[in-house]
Amino acid sequence: MSDTLDITAHLHAARRGDAAALDALFPIVYDELKRVARRALAGERAGHTLQATALVHEAYLRLAAQHADWSDRRYFFGIAAAMMRRILVNHARDRAADKRGGGVMATTLSAADAVAANGELDVLELHAALETLAKLDERQARVVELKFFGGLEIDDIAEVVGVSSATVRRDWAMARMWLGRELAA
Amino acid sequence: MSGPAQTPEAWAALQRILAEVVHLSEPALSARLTELCGGDAALHAQALGLLAHRDALPERLSPARIAALLDERDIGETDDAWLGRRVGAFALDARLGRGGSGTVYRARRTDGFEQVVAVKLLHHRADAALLRRFERERSILAGLAHPHIARLFDAGTATDGTPYLVLELVDGVTWDVWLTQRTPDLRTRLQRFIAVCEAVEYAHRRLLVHRDIKPANILVDATGQPRLLDFGIAALLGGEGETTLTREGGRAMTPAYAAPEQIRGEPVTTATDVYALGLVLYETLTGRHALREPGDSDLALMRAITERDALRPSLRAAAADAPPIPPQTLRGDLDNIVLAAIEKDPQRRYGSARALIDDLEAWLAGRPVSARPHTPWYLLRKFAGRNRLAVAVAAVAAIGVLAAGAIALWQAHAAGQARALAERRFAQVRGFAGTVLFDYQEGIQKLAGSLPMQQRLVRDSLGFLEGLRAEAGDDRGLWADLAAAYLKTGDLQGNPYLSNVGDFAGAAGSYARALEALDRAAALGDAGPSRQFVRAELYARQAHLAYQDTKLEPARALYEKSLAQYAALPSDVRDDIEVTLEHADTLDFYGDLLGREGQASLLDAEGAHASYERARALRAAALARSPDEPRLAYAMYKSELREGEYQAGRNDMRRAQAALLVALHTIEGLSAKNPDDASMRREVALVYARLVGVQDALDDLDASVASALKALGIMEAMLAQAPDDDSIRQGVTATQGWAARQLIKAGRAAEAAPVIQRQIEANEVRLRAAPGNPEIEYSLSLAYRRLGEQRAAGGDYAGALAAHRRALALQQPLVAQSAEFALGAALSTFHIGSVALAAGDVAAARRELDAAVAALDALVTASPDAASYREYQADALARQGDAWSAGRKDAARADAAYRRALDAWDVFERAGVLSPHSAGKRDAVRARLVPR
Known part of the structure; x- marks a missing residue:
């Protein structure tokens, strides 16, 4: 585990847009998200289901309690949403690679995989479409990342992005149509 | 590229139009859009193309996706350490995939043979119990050779103790991927699904249960043939093991495909596999899971599985954006088939994978299917006596002791003890066997939840009878006993009209053995009337099997053969109560065959009725001789009810009413003598409910109302005794609806008011237990409509309007479904x-x-x-x-x-x-x- 100093440095660097610093933070946030998800799934907390919103908020509370540097809530949400996206994209890539390996897949998948393979939206396709959208309107792509992957509410997104809630709502509606159209093609 | 707005500027321009209309609904949307586009057809088309997708992307990530976070990514390193290593006779070449229960590698033999296999390393610690199970079960599993089952070649533990399985390598994609990638047509879907059912049926005949059937466990190969994976693996991992997810209490299951009894921790049987097959079929036809809603947690899903009824597949498909099969194709028989397979109560499901296959094949061939819809009529039928479970548990325990004792003693005999001792014990064994096979078996068959015990009993009985056959020699008495014992065992295996374990091929084999034994006994000079009775029973059993296999002509010939045996019996034997009961039942079955609709070549309505009449005459005569025999009285009731339904079916309502009133008298008498028997009271309510429609058709409204109120009284009393039973409450709301309707129709609107009030309340209770269930919401809306009709009939127009508006408010959100x-x-x-x-x-x-x-x-x-x-x-x-x-x-x-x-x-x-x-x-x- 990295010490406090490192985290502080990475956080500052990442805030300046340093991709490597973001990578260094990845395992910390990832471990925390995973821990929270596991506890949710184990039913440790009554009424706590596996929802992105709950995961991100709880991970935030736990990390903020550990390190004062995490206490910028807006900033944490931004990282967490990007993390969620990255984890899921990596996971989907692994899955795709496993399937391609030799063209066979004779395994019993976990329940979660079975669900995901079952006609749900393809994370890799969404990821690619989001990257295209970012070229047309970067803020819209950001709003989608925060809302869809981070599970943030409109007002939280407005705070993170620094625009009005009405603008976020409009961005989401527009991006949702654009992505829907792109994914259906 | 046909995609709109390829540059930031174009996208911004398009958005200015979209932002104006995106929150509008039709027709305002179209009008405004046309105005904004001002004749620019390309722009208009682009905007429409985007607006069509305004709800396509889900609002948020599904929990299933998030569950991927839990995938153990860091296992990678240790996993890869296996590459190149040897496990048994195989070297691991490449990792193929990883799942909840283990990691799968491609592997090849290292001892000179050319063989490529899949080796699955289990994420499961090898404790002594697991190793014992491996030893015991692997030869059985390795013996499963079926074209639609992926073979298990071997199982063992690697040098470090990791348990592994050596499996047939299947080159293919999982069932769900096959469905979405290939989008096969309905017929192909059903044919491939039937192949999977046949694999399950094959294993069930060997008394093996899969316990973890799901789309991810079915691979479809390049030729489109499905292969079921991991048969017996769930069992191999043990009753308390882990297949994919471990719940509190250590029960193994994949929550999305677990049957209600699995979630409740009750014994897993072949019916559990039938349920999972039903869920897979549901998904195959609708593209959606029967009970999972977006955003459901595992816990919510498990609660839904035990508490909620699945929406009819046609309704679920109708609510989907792009259903794989048009909903109207699913409506009716396919709906009924799927729902019969996923009944919550295992006793009410298809009795076997074979029965499910039969209905699907019947549907494909355009023949009638056996699955019944959940009409109010059918719902009334569903109240089986449920309080018998405690009795069942006690009886099953007793049987276990007896069967084990019998087997042990027989083995002692076979092992060649001192002759005198052996003979004495052999006699004991025969006595034991008689008890087990005759007395207890008959008791056990009627009990709910005894299927695993029955399977055990069949397996043990068959082994035992094989032994006796080898010993029988010239003992004609023993041959005759064997015939009767094989008959009973066959019934337990697959008599379609009794509780059975669904092994119809096995039943046919046992019946054939029984006939052989009868022939041996006859050749040795034992061919008395009681043997002839057994023969008559056997032909009828064979006819049942042929009928159920829709081999109708052979079935008819066999029933006729059976009836000829009965006719040739001396009259004193024929008048025996047991013989009469069986004889009359055979006449009813024969009548059913002759009267079967949709089979023009056989259809003989008059012949059917004549056969029913003969059955009735036999029962009546026997009842005159033994007026206190309750089984005869119940048999008589069946004849009377059948007559009533026959007459109603040909629209002779006067005769129908007369017959139903006689049936009512009989069953009310029986119910009065057995006040604790809920099934008898259910039958009484059933006859009253049948009378409602008949008397209505006769324009005898007062009688119809009286019958409806009688049915209602019985049903509400039953609900009061079992207030948690949703299926009774559902039946009660239906009965309340009929009663209220008849009351209003008869001009007795004031009396309808309290009934309607209770109907509303009962629906609200159901809705609280299953919030948002569209069928219950709709059922509640119908209660409000009844209230509107009732108020209008009383001249309270304002109240009527309020009630109808309330109904409409409930219905409007459902309209799109x-x-x-x-x-x-x-x-x-x-x-x-x-x-x-x-x-x-x-x-x-x-x-x-x-x-x-x-x-x-x-x-x-x-x-x-x-x-x-x-x-x-x-x-x-x-x-x-x-x-x-x-x-x-x-x-x-x-x-x-x-x-x-x-x-x-x-x-x-x-x-x-x-x-x-x-x-x-x-x-x-x-x-x-x-x-x-």
């Missing part, structure tokens, strides 16, 4: 308009009835073949004409409506299906029409 709900909303609008007209509010009546007609027009356009829609359409048009005739008359509009109504009825007349009731309405409208 199915035509049935849309029709409900249209009819509520029609009622609102009609009440307004009766109350003299002509303007409101015109407005509402115009809307009702428009809604019904849309429904008729969408489903031109649905006759009932056009009936309602004609009624609404006639009422619309009345509205435009009332007050300040608008003759043109009134006439137009009347003429359209007349046209609608004329269509019925030309098709030869105009009912007298509708003809009467048509005459009334003609009289109102202004002559031209």
Whole structure:
């Protein structure tokens, strides 16, 4: 585990847009998200289901309690949403690679995989479409990342992005149509 | 690229238009859009293309996706350490995938043979118990050779103790991927699914249960053939093991495909696999899981599996954006088949994978299927006595002791003890066996939840009987005993009319053995009338199997052979109660075969009725001789009920009523003698419910009301005793609806009020247990409609309007889900308009009835073949004409409506299906029409 100093440095660097610093933070946030998800799934907390919103908020509370540097809530949400996206994209890539390996897949998948393979939206396709959208309107792509992957509410997104809630709502509606159209093609 | 807005500028420009219209709904949206695009057709098309997808992307990530976070990514390193290593005779070449229970590698033999296999390393610690199970089960599993089951070649533990399985390597994709990638047509889907069922059926005949059937466990190879994976693996991992997810208490299951009994921790049986097959079929037909809703947690899903009824597949498909199969194709038989496979109560499911296959094949061939819809009529039938479970548990334990004792003793005999001892023990064994096979087996078959015990009993009995056969030699008495024992064992294996374990091929084998044994006994000089009776029973059993296999001609020949044996019995034997009961049942079955609809070559309605009559005469004569025999009285009741249904079926309502009243008398007498028997009371309610329609058709409204109230009283009393039983409550709400309807119809609206109040309450109770369930919401709306009718009948128009509006408010959110709900909303609008007209509010009546007609027009356009829609359409048009005739008359509009109504009825007349009731309405409208 990295010490406090490192985290502080990475956080500052990442805030300046340093991709490597973001990578260094990845395992910390990832471990925390995973821990929270596991506890949710184990039913440790009554009424706590596996929802992105709950995961991100709880991970935030736990990390903020550990390190004062995490206490910028807006900033944490931004990282967490990007993390969620990255984890899921990596996971989907692994899955795709496993399937391609030799063209066979004779395994019993976990329940979660079975669900995901079952006609749900393809994370890799969404990821690619989001990257295209970012070229047309970067803020819209950001709003989608925060809302869809981070599970943030409109007002939280407005705070993170620094625009009005009405603008976020409009961005989401527009991006949702654009992505829907792109994914259906 | 056809995608719109390829540059930031173009996208920004397009957004200016979209932002103006995205929150509008039709028709405002189209109008505004046309205005904004100002004739730019390309822009207009782009905007429309985007607007079509405004809800396509889900609002948020699904929990299943997030569960991927839990995938152990860091296992990678240790996993890869396996590459190149040897496990048994195999070297691991490449990792193929990883799942909840283990990691799978491609591997090849290292001892000179050319063989490529899949090796699955289990994420499961090898404790002593697991190793013992491996030892015990692997030869059984390795013996599973079926074209649609991936073979298990071997199982063992690697040098470090990791347990592994050596499996056939299947080159293919999982079932769900196959469905989404290949989008096979309905027939292909069903044929491949049947192949999977056959694999399951094959294993069930070997008394092996899969326990973890799901789309991810079915691979479809390049030729399109499915292969079931991991048969017996769940069992191999042990009763308390982990297949994919471990719950509190360590139960193994994949929550999404677990049967209710698995979630409750009850014993897993072949019925559990039938349930999972049903879920897979549901998904195969609708593209959606039967019970999982987006955003459900595992816990919510498990609660849904145990508590909620799945929506009919056709409704679920209708609610989907792009259903793989058109909902109207699913409606009816396929709905019923799927729902019969996923019944919550294992006893009410298909008894076997074979029964499911039979119905699917019947459907594919256009033959009638056995699965019954959940009509109110059927719902009444569903109240089986449930309090018998405690008795079952006790009886099963007793049987276990007896069977084990019998086997042990027989083995002692076979092991060659001292001759005297052996003979004495052999006699004991025979006695034990007789007890087990005859007395207890008959008891056990009636008990719920005894299937695993029955399977055990079959397996043990067959082994035991094989041993006896080898010993029988010239002992003719023993051969005769063997015949009777094989008959009983066959019944337990697969007599379709008794509780059975679903092994019909096994049953056929046992019946054949029984006939052979009878022949041996006869050749040795033992061919008395009691043997002849066994022979008659055996032919009838063989006929059941042929009938169920839809081999109808052979079935008929076998029933006739059986009946000929009965006819040839000496009269004193024929009059024996046991013989009479079986004989009469065989006559009923023969009648069912002859009267079977949809089989023109065999159909002989008169012959069927004659056979029923003979059965009835036999039972009546026996009852006259033994008036206190309850089984005969119940058999008599069955004859009377059958007569009533036969007469109702041919529309002779007078005879139907007479027969049903006799049946009622009989069953009420029986129920009075057995006040604790819930199934008897259910039968009483059933006959009353049957009488409601018959007496209504006879225009005897008072009698019909009395019958409805009687049925209602019994049902509500049953509910009071089992207030948590949703299926009873569902039956109660249906009965309340009929009772209220008949009361209103009979002009006794005031009496209907409390019944309707209770109907509303019962539906609200159901809705609280399953919030948002559209079928219950709709059922509640129908209770409000009844309330509206009741208030209107009493002249309370304001109250009636409020009730119908309430119904409409419940129906409106459901309209998009199915035509049935849309029709409900249209009819509520029609009622609102009609009440307004009766109350003299002509303007409101015109407005509402115009809307009702428009809604019904849309429904008729969408489903031109649905006759009932056009009936309602004609009624609404006639009422619309009345509205435009009332007050300040608008003759043109009134006439137009009347003429359209007349046209609608004329269509019925030309098709030869105009009912007298509708003809009467048509005459009334003609009289109102202004002559031209």
